[in-house]
Amino acid sequence: MALRRFKADLHVHTCLSPCSCLDMSPREVVSAALQNGMDLIGVCDHNSAENVLAVKKAGSRNGLIVLGGMEVTSSEEAHLLVFFDDDDDLLEFQKFIYQHLAGKNDGHSFGLQVIADDEDGVSGFCDRLLIGATSLPAEAIVAQARAAKGASLVVAAHVDREAFSIIGQLGFIPESLVLDALEISANTDVADAKKRFPDCANYPVLTGSDAHTPGDIGRRYTCFTLEDGTVAEIKKALTGRDGRKAEC
Numbered sequence: 001m002a003l004r005r006f007k008a009d010l011h012v013h014t015c016l017s018p019c020s021c022l023d024m025s026p027r028e029v030v031s032a033a034l035q036n037g038m039d040l041i042g043v044c045d046h047n048s049a050e051n052v053l054a055v056k057k058a059g060s061r062n063g064l065i066v067l068g069g070m071e072v073t074s075s076e077e078a079h080l081l082v083f084f085d086d087d088d089d090l091l092e093f094q095k096f097i098y099q100h101l102a103g104k105n106d107g108h109s110f111g112l113q114v115i116a117d118d119e120d121g122v123s124g125f126c127d128r129l130l131i132g133a134t135s136l137p138a139e140a141i142v143a144q145a146r147a148a149k150g151a152s153l154v155v156a157a158h159v160d161r162e163a164f165s166i167i168g169q170l171g172f173i174p175e176s177l178v179l180d181a182l183e184i185s186a187n188t189d190v191a192d193a194k195k196r197f198p199d200c201a202n203y204p205v206l207t208g209s210d211a212h213t214p215g216d217i218g219r220r221y222t223c224f225t226l227e228d229g230t231v232a233e234i235k236k237a238l239t240g241r242d243g244r245k246a247e248c
């Protein structure tokens, strides 16, 4: 198979995230991503993957590649984006995260957490406190992701932000934390971030939108050169293996 370029926004929320706009239904996410020129998106709601399969289904009907993931909040209150190629790996991972996430959501205070099907029907509401932090240190989250049968990708989210980033919370990235990449948010120019955060020199870097509304999907993206839109291929691109590339 030949290599080709994929415009990818790996950081997209859906209406399952309490802080997200309710318009972020599976069909709307897919249609906004395509409208904004994306070939591939990563779905990563806070501490849950309950809308991933619906977005994947809606994506496959319309020619958009969707990677399944989650934005996990560690006990240090750092956000990590975790993706899997295999849906069973993702569902196993979700089970593990749920075991370490306490509390019930209050929809009035934090927002509704809508579970939708691929036709935008409401199939239920998640009542877990998705906006909360898990009791898991970042290292335990990474270890669990690495224990999956298939490929997994772990990215430290928005490292240029003070709130909820590993650098913001700890001031540095522990050497023992085996990350595949660091994400620079849409608020900071990639070149500026590299100057401001010396850790960016030690890891591959990517960018994503952290979209909570349809219009924001693809406002920041990474261009990958890949054979296919998979986690395994993106991992190759981040380390520049076999002609694969990641540019942002």
Ligand SMILES: [Zn+2]
Pocket (backbone or CB within 6 Å): 071, 079, 157, 158, 164
């Ligand atoms: Zn975040």
Ligand SMILES: [Zn+2]
Pocket (backbone or CB within 6 Å): 011, 013, 071, 210
């Ligand atoms: Zn996010």
